[in-house]
Amino acid sequence: MVAIDKNPVATLYLEKNARLNRISNMRIICSDAADVAHDLAHIADHVIMNLPHSADEFLDCALTIVKPGGIIHYYDIREEDDLFDGAEATIKDAASARDMTVRVLDRRIVRSYSPHQYNVVLDVEVCGGLNAEMDRTKILEVEPEDDEIEAIREGEKQFVTGEYVDWKTLKAGN
Numbered sequence: 459m460v461a462i463d464k465n466p467v468a469t470l471y472l473e474k475n476a477r478l479n480r481i482s483n484m485r486i487i488c489s490d491a492a493d494v495a496h497d498l499a500h501i502a503d504h505v506i507m508n509l510p511h512s513a514d515e516f517l518d519c520a521l522t523i524v525k526p527g528g529i530i531h532y533y534d535i536r537e538e539d540d541l542f543d544g545a546e547a548t549i550k551d552a553a554s555a556r557d558m559t560v561r562v563l564d565r566r567i568v569r570s571y572s573p574h575q576y577n578v579v580l581d582v583e584v585c586g587g588l589n590a591e592m593d594r595t596k597i598l599e600v601e602p603e604d605d606e607i608e609a610i611r612e613g614e615k616q617f618v619t620g621e622y623v624d625w626k627t628l629k630a631g632n
């Protein structure tokens with residue numbers, strides 16, 4: 459499980475909460491999600507997007523992080539006269555820009571938010587897009603050396619900087 463929040467206080471309480479509940483398989487990243495998404499490409503079976511007022515701004519991150527066949531749980535604040543369709547169109551547009559397709563599995567009202575607004579969630583399965591993603595992936599020019607492979611395997615470079623780490627950076631030891 460990977461949790462991302464840019465607020466250090468939120469991550470501090472998350473750590474405390476995890477300890478109290480004896481959760482040991484959670485990696486907590488204190489960073490802007492947009493800065494770490496590429497380091498987490500295609501790792502997630504589920505991506506929970508719990509920032510409903512600006513979820514659309516992070517769709518690209520979620521589509522980077524989710525595995526092919528994985529599910530994005532998209533939380534949004536919607537007006538009562540368009541509870542789901544607008545959000546669904548936004549998700550489909552973001553996916554199609556990356557040659558991905560989505561299938562809506564479920565859409566629900568979570569709670570009422572204000573007299574005419576609701577907090578809703580759409581669960582969408584994401585398919586395809588690996589070819590488009592490969593276009594953006596840095597391709598190795600040479601075979602990686604053993605110690606580089608080890609660093610990748612150990613995960614030492616993946617979550618620390620908040621920046622995309624490519625092979626050259628790994629090789630330089632930054």
Ligand SMILES: C[S@@+](CC[C@H](N)C(=O)[O-])C[C@H]1O[C@@H](n2cnc3c(N)ncnc32)[C@H](O)[C@@H]1O
Binds near residue numbers: 462489490491
């Ligand atoms: C509605 S709260 C959800 C908190 C918690 N994740 C949960 O599910 O209970 C939204 C959280 O998103 C965090 N946040 C806002 N913008 C962010 C960004 N660009 N990158 C990462 N976290 C962000 C805020 O600090 C806030 O804690």
